[in-house]
Amino acid sequence: MKKWSLVVLLAGILTACQIQIILPDTTVPVGGSGVESELLGEGESARFSLLVGSSPLRVDVTDVTNAAAGSLRLRVYDANDVLYAQTVSRRYFTAPEPEVLDGSGSLGINPTPVYSINLPASFGMAYIEVTNLSHDPTVARVRAVTRNGPLPAGDFSATASGALLFLRQLDSWKYTGSATAKLELQGGETVHARAKVVRGQDTKIVLEPGESFSDLRNGDLVLVQTHGNGALAGFCDDGVSDNGKCDDGIKSGEYTLLVTP
Numbered sequence: 022m023k024k025w026s027l028v029v030l031l032a033g034i035l036t037a038c039q040i041q042i043i044l045p046d047t048t049v050p051v052g053g054s055g056v057e058s059e060l061l062g063e064g065e066s067a068r069f070s071l072l073v074g075s076s077p078l079r080v081d082v083t084d085v086t087n088a089a090a091g092s093l094r095l096r097v098y099d100a101n102d103v104l105y106a107q108t109v110s111r112r113y114f115t116a117p118e119p120e121v122l123d124g125s126g127s128l129g130i131n132p133t134p135v136y137s138i139n140l141p142a143s144f145g146m147a148y149i150e151v152t153n154l155s156h157d158p159t160v161a162r163v164r165a166v167t168r169n170g171p172l173p174a175g176d177f178s179a180t181a182s183g184a185l186l187f188l189r190q191l192d193s194w195k196y197t198g199s200a201t202a203k204l205e206l207q208g209g210e211t212v213h214a215r216a217k218v219v220r221g222q223d224t225k226i227v228l229e230p231g232e233s234f235s236d237l238r239n240g241d242l243v244l245v246q247t248h249g250n251g252a253l254a255g256f257c258d259d260g261v262s263d264n265g266k267c268d269d270g271i272k273s274g275e276y277t278l279l280v281t282p
Contacts, residue, residue, distance in 0.1 A: 055164025060098035
């Protein structure tokens with residue numbers, strides 16, 4: 022059987038089974054104005070590839086045709102084509118499990134003309150999938166820009182701050198102060214941060230934002246991570262940065278470990 026006959030036969034089978042295959046499209050460069058999709062009808066998707074190296078990146082997708090009236094879904098897959106994160110908003114992106122985002126925005130988030138996901142350094146190959154959820158055909162622009170990483174975690178003997186910006190990020194702090202102190206978790210409401218105080222093999226307490234622990238001792242570990250449905254990670258209200266760096270979004274994930282005598 023000729024090669025073209027096999028192609029026709031395969032296409033017929035896929036059509037009958039209503040299977041849509043989306044192959045990697047254009048590579049997205051880091052920085053610059055980005056790349057654009059073809060015109061996407063309702064429910065149609067475009068696929069792009071992106072290599073994330075030693076610096077964290079933010080992926081931005083803009084609805085070029087419909088502007089504020091647009092409605093897109095942005096999904097990022099890892100090198101094994103496993104779904105890493107998804108969003109229908111610039112305000113939040115979520116882990117794929119449990120499924121908390123759909124075409125109607127089940128989180129109660131209105132679709133916006135810009136959609137963003139943070140990717141940690143050394144993520145490797147990423148595949149970006151953009152789907153048009155609106156009735157009107159649209160063109161989507163995808164760009165990737167270097168952004169600042171989270172504030173560093175490590176040893177602390179006095180008040181310290183960090184930022185949760187990436188899915189499954191875990192900040193590990195070690196208290197090195199000589200005196201017993203009071204610890205309060207401040208901020209982190211946007212990403213629902215929790216702080217766990219671990220002494221040896223025992224968890225002494227798990228703090229929600231605004232809660233405190235009065236027996237912080239030298240050598241205690243404080244582990245800070247997002248908690249909740251979908252592992253939310255958000256952005257501040259600043260617009261998309263065009264200066265090649267990404268300072269926006271740090272506020273939304275910021276938290277403070279307030280240490281007092």
